[in-house]
Amino acid sequence: MVDMPRLTPQTVEVLRALLAQPATPRWGRDIGREVGLKSGTLHPILARLEQAGVLESFWEEPGRHENQGRPRRRYYRFTTGGAQAARLALAEQSHRERAFRPSPQFGY
């Protein structure tokens, strides 16, 4: 069950970045670098999306990080139905923005 949180401009950017490759798990700093968000802002957004059921997170396989001699990373990816819900929410938001955008009118 996906319960989309409030879509702030930063949340929209994060969702767009993840939707570019929906099947590929991404780790926090990688997403932050692409979107241009600091970790302090990014992690609360990821936590909200995770709680809403849009994203899920998991630790990296031990084989990968042990070979490279670094700590393991936490990866984020869409849940089943999360990507679809995110696409719908983004489409609704852009539709709403277009509908409420004031058009220039003559007057006064």
Place this chain on the structure above:
Amino acid sequence: MQPPRRKRVLARLAAVLDAIGDAIPVFVVLASGFLLLYGLLVVLLSSGILTGAVVVVALAFALRRPAAAGSGLLRAGAALLPDGAGARYAEEWCGEFYDLRSDGARWWMRLAYVAGVLGRAVPVLAVTLRLSRARAVD
């Protein structure tokens, strides 16, 4: 022959008063020592000397071992999160901090990372995670 009862009571009373008289100087010395130490601590704290000393020691440690200091701060921040989330975020942030160092980020970038996590992510996550837990219980 046994002294009368009144005399015995008076002798007992005199002995107790003697004992109290002997104990009073010891009590006065101990109490004044405690008050002196307490007053000294209050003066040190209010004048900022103790705070300054703590900051200086922490800075010296941070300059000597910046990686350990950064990771320690991140772990301390994550400890404020509800249990379960604390261990997870501590590991995640320390991993990112490690990557930042291995990418060759300068000290102020690493400092900004730690400050960003402690100043924004920790308070927001602490509230968000607690609220969601409370909602789940309700």
